[in-house]
Amino acid sequence: MTLTAALLSFALQAQPFASDPRLAECLEQARTDPATAIATGGSWLGETSGSSTAAPQTCLGVAYTRLLRWEAATDAFEAAREATPETDLAGRARVGAMAGNAALAVPDPLRALPLLRTARDDARVAGLNELAGETAVDLARALVALDQSEDAAAALADARSDAPQFALGWLLSATLARRMNDLVAAQGFIETAVALAPEDLDAGLEAGVIAALDGRIDAARASFESVVALGPASPQAKTANAYLEQLTE
Incomplete structure (x- = not known):
């Protein structure tokens, strides 16, 4: 919203x-x-x-x-x-x-x-x-x-x-935890955010970033690809494609 x-x-x-x-x-x-x-x-x-x-x-x-x-x-x-x-x-x-x-x-x-x-x-x-x-x-x-x-x-x-049940609260919790270098907490928060709002492009993008930072490259790629599939013309898809290119380098 x-x-x-x-x-x-x-x-x-x-x-x-x-x-x-x-x-x-x-x-x-x-x-x-x-x-x-x-x-x-x-x-x-x-x-x-x-x-x-x-x-x-x-x-x-x-x-x-x-x-x-x-x-x-x-x-x-x-x-x-x-x-x-x-x-x-x-x-x-x-x-x-x-x-x-x-x-x-x-x-x-x-x-x-x-x-x-x-x-x-x-x-x-x-x-x-x-x-x-x-x-x-x-x-x-x-x-x-x-x-x-x-x-x-x-x-x-x-x-x-x-x-x-407010997915944005979990998403922002994940983002803040990632920025504070607590990837374990970030992963738990983003899992809940995605479960509450599975088509939220920002949540999908954040899930990919957390996974990439945690060294889970396949999971990161899957998250970024899901963002592109759900909103191919969106700004989030553009960012996701840029991340996907980085993963292949």
Whole structure:
């Protein structure tokens, strides 16, 4: 799932706004005509105050993501999170996660870090374990960007615990373990990632890299060939072909 798609997915689930027909209409407009949605959301925002601003700010955030205006999206989602009542931890977790994702896309990992950490904690308290796990993956991405590998590994451990079916958490765990020269752990993580998402080209590519570094050339070749077969025109296939050439030298 792309970052924008993830943000839209979160937005569609956002509480306490899911039953708000005006927000539903604005979100639909944000998907199809984001420029108009920004005007709609801005006008709506001018009519509201306090906690009522959370819905139009959410719509504005989604519209900005469609236009790749990541800083503006971060601002809008963060404002939506602050406007959401403190008693609604689920709603705060969702829009907080969107704010953190948007900050990562800027990219501004330093700003994303507290947003994602708070969103993960809110999701846990609210009992949204899957959201907590997915947000922990994004937290790990921010930590890696800030060269905090040990903390990133801890965040990914949380992600695997909270959202064990989320393949990306296992894939990024494998990649980080490989970069930290722990090929045994990397192999275990990538096996789970591939089992959860057997057609994920990035997982196949990572499996091949780990195998090659571990001296298992036949396994590496098989992984790279599977990536080419699954997505022959993909960027991952181009990389896989380059690796295959290296294996034959």
